[in-house]
Amino acid sequence: MNVPRMTWQRVADSMLALATVVEATVFAFIAPGFFSLDNAVNVLLSVAVTGILAVGMTAVILTAGIDLSVGSVVALTGVTGAMAAAHGFMPATMALLVAVLVGTATGVVNGTLTAYLEVPAFISTLAMLTIARGLAFIVSGGRSIGDLPSSFGALGRSVIAGIPAPVLVMAAVMLAGSFVLRRTVFGRHIYAIGGNTEAAWLAGVNTKRVIWWVYVLNGALAGIGGLTLASRLGAGVPNAGQQYELDVIAAVVVGGASLFGGRGTIAGTLWGTVFIGVLTNGLNLANVDPYVQKIALGVVIVLAVVGDEISRRKRSAG
């Protein structure tokens, strides 16, 4: 069962890669400044936070779950991280520590509700979406937390060998995520649960514990994403991250993951993230009307998913 799925996934990934190349070629002709190394870096930088979040979301979706709270958790962890940095004692380290801890705490709540109390993930994480947003406004007093020590900007603004730090963070998180999903027992259990929870449970997988950990880790990753964004903005912003959950879910689904669980890879998610990033960037550079951009994004998401579904059926039939 595993072997054909992985092969299929590879075909889907290469098709999406091809679609991205086609998309980029079109923009190279119509969008000023698109075809340059500078802009390639710019696109990667613009999707870095989405890409970090998409790794955790891939794991969540593999278990047939969903996490709607990541955008709000990005805001909450950005704000609390910024507040930790404001004290001035090892600002960058303290900020990262606090952001990851707070993100993990939201993940523990999501995971406990979803895995052990059997609240549907859509509901538990929807509740966390509003709770985390409310908390972000309460702890910050509704204002952006700015005027921070300059080292707070390290994660978001430094450039190493020509590559912005957020892109490196995204690359590291994706490599780690891919390793965990493909090479560890925990990763195989995630696929098994998504394929058939009952069968996985009968085979001796502690399904609840695995699902709990998936939400906890996703919360921790949202903390890393939230601090990366805050660091780039130079401030913890309570209304940041709005609708990120939708961007992230779109990237994962365009990347070939199934919302019914069991199918999806980090490589696919990377391509999905880049594909949507190139689309928004190209439309912006071509100065396409913002209303039209919204429609284009929706159409492309539908096309990608429908195309994926059709070719998958063809393969399983033939």
Add this chain to the structure above:
Amino acid sequence: MRAHLARRWSAAAALLFLSLVPAACKRGGSSAGTASKTIGVSLLTREDEFYRQLEAGLRQGAAAHGYALVLNSGDRDLAKQQSQIDDFIVRHVDAIIVCPVDSKGIGPAIQRANKAGIPVFTADIAADGGTVVAHVASDNVAGGKLAADYIARALGGKGDVGIIGEPDVQSTIDREAGFKQALAAYPGLHLVADLNGSGTRDHALKAADDMLQAHPKLNAIFAINDESALGALSSAQSHHADQLIIVGYDAGAEAQRAIAGGTQLKADVAQQPKQIGERTIDAIADYLAGKAPAARIAVPVRIVDADSVKAMAAAAPQQ
């Protein structure tokens, strides 16, 4: 298993609903009789410095006139705002103030209030539909013009200009329209990009990144609010676009610090949200006293640059 779960959930939902009903009734009953006049307010949001100031102005005005305020926020959700207005109608408040989430969409709710004989006032954002006694707002078109004039002066009438807008909200659409109108009077200024920053810092940052990528020699950006301007500032700093001039809108505390600190954010159009709140209550007081307030009350805006920020700081050290 599944049916069992569903039953449990509907039972939980029913319990939650039942526990809310008496609380809602209690709230409705207690404050109705305490003050002479009650005013229902549905704000656009409370998560914004501008609206906090506006709310402060409303409270101050209400305290001065001895009115009781029932303050709600639509949280940028039209359905929520409509049901808040319906609640006000049921309570039969003496007047309603709305800052519409959606100018057109709020029309039917206002008509229902009209039918119930409750006077409706709008603040900051106008409504389209129903009868509104008075609309109190900044002159946003004039604000956009001020921004264009400032940029024209700073660039000597020549250069490439971009806009970071928020095309979902009427007040910011007006700012953009005023900016474009005034820009047309300067043949040397070219509008080369007009992107959506959603009015938030993170989305504006991405829009500015793309704008500076497409137009590395861009001379100026007009951002339709402070969050957008501060996002554009982050982008300009990381692109080392030192020649860029950014003009924002709202002039909140953080933007004022950036303007005074010699960054690329050079100026802001300042509104007076607190005054909008106070003038709205004044209009209600006039109306309830039998006088007819003006249908449109424009609260003036002004441009704020490094000099005026420093002057303001010197005049009022605590703000």
